[in-house]
Amino acid sequence: MGATMDHRLSEEHEALRKTVEEFARQEVAPVIGEFYERDEFPYEIVRKMGAMGLFGLPFPEEFGGMGGDYFALCLALEELARVDSSVAITLEAGVSLGAMPVYRYGTDEQRREWLPALCAGERLAAFGLTEPGSGSDAGGMRTTARLDGDEWVINGTKAFITNSGTDITSMVTVACVTGRAEDGRPEYSSIIVPAGTPGFTVSKKYSKVGWNASDTRELSFADCRVPAGNLLGERGRGYAQFLRTLDEGRVAIAALSVGLAQGCVDESLRYAGEREAFGHRIGEYQAIQFKIADMEVRAHTARLAYHHAAAKMLRGEPFKKEAAIAKLVASNAAMDNARDATQIFGGYGFMNEYPVGRFYRDAKILEIGEGTSEVQRMLIARQLGL
Incomplete structure (x- = not known):
């Protein structure tokens, strides 16, 4: 019958995902709220991400990279965004918008000049x-x-x-x-x-x-x-370069959006098991159960969409339509889940000290940046021959 479909992550990808998940929980989650409140850039967190090799994930070792692939970057973005989007977008933009064009279009001299410090996270582009x-x-x-x-x-x-x-x-x-x-x-x-x-x-x-x-x-x-x-x-090749950069970036932003959507599920589950109302934990009420079930469905389907787009990209197949679908579905999921999570938290959801308040504020831009939802629909329609 030929090859089987396998949606499991490879050992390397799963090991990376787990490492970034632990880093996000232990190093980012406890402190990022304070940076957010102060509108302050988290240099120390970025330095640690650099030391872990996250900024070098999809680049060859000869330029200081980790020799991984673009899907590895997407997994890292998803896990970071489950905890915080500011840190995730710093990585996304640093790699896919900053370093990637130099790697892809630069001369050997340009690559040697700029990439090692970018891959190490010592510098940003x-x-x-x-x-x-x-x-x-x-x-x-x-x-x-x-x-x-x-x-x-x-x-x-x-x-x-x-x-x-x-x-x-x-x-x-x-x-x-x-x-x-x-x-x-x-x-x-x-x-x-x-x-x-x-x-x-x-x-x-x-x-x-x-x-x-x-x-x-x-x-x-x-x-x-x-x-x-x-x-x-x-x-004169600039336009083609932007389009390629943005197609890839859409897969990365989809991964980041899935992380935010999943983070909303994580927080809501925890809260539903603790918070009591009318003599019961709110997780015992079907209204809350159904809300969280819908949130999980959105995160799950959006993840499948970006995994599919990334798989096509890594095989060297055309992936423009799949990237647009992933970006559209995932940014919608992030926005809807952020709204629902804030509702589940009630008054506390409106407080910046809770992650869902931050998620709510961070979600909207995902429907705008790296191609608005309207642009994604245009691209999908065009790819369908309309």
Whole structure:
């Protein structure tokens, strides 16, 4: 009959999952609430994640990586997000948006220069794509780069860029319009801008609804000059690079969303076994049982969706539609589960000291970042030939 379907994790993947689960429970859970309250970036936690090799998971050992695969990264993101999304998004953006484009499109020289410190988590990188006036509509990009002798001169503004202004940020890959094709359409390219380059300004942190222990900033470029050799990959191939980066990122964000959805189940189960109302533990009431059952169903189905997308990606098959489905289903699951968990906790769910309050604030962005739910539906419809 041929190969059997096996949804079990390999020994290596299960060992990694367990290690990250323990790390999240022991090292992240007890302290992250305080960082969140203070809008503070958790450098010490990031350092420990780096020492564990999490930032190097999908990269070869020759660049300081762990020699694992992208699915390993997804498992780590899921386990971190079961406890906290700020820490998870720092890892997700650092790897799939920061380091991955350098690994995939960079020259050997660029890889040797940037990747070892990124894989070690000693440095972070960011990906500058979104702008104040162009998010879903990447074609509306205004940031430009023109060649002046052997330098690129960059002008423009980027918005909502994760990991772009920490003390350990080493560089940002900036998506720019670098010219026009003969038919007048813009030519897009990616250019590496090291932190601290004159003309590159990182503004102060945004005041955000959620992800409060993650670093998100607006970036501006005013006649910012970098060497021509900082071009990442081929000139004019930027658009194809963004699309590939975002497809992969969607699988990672789906994994993170599943973690948040599962974290809501974890917390609700614990609370339902402790909290009493009307003379009984609330877990004895069918209204609560059904709510938690629905939450588990959402987390489970969303996990299957991202596992499927990751499997296709690792086999080198087209996975654009599956990535969009996983992102859509998982972000919906996170949002719905966060709302239900907050309801189960009642008044306590509205208090920041409880994780579900944090989960509620963190869930909404999952339906927006790395492609809105509307964009996912567009992609799915297009892949169906509509």
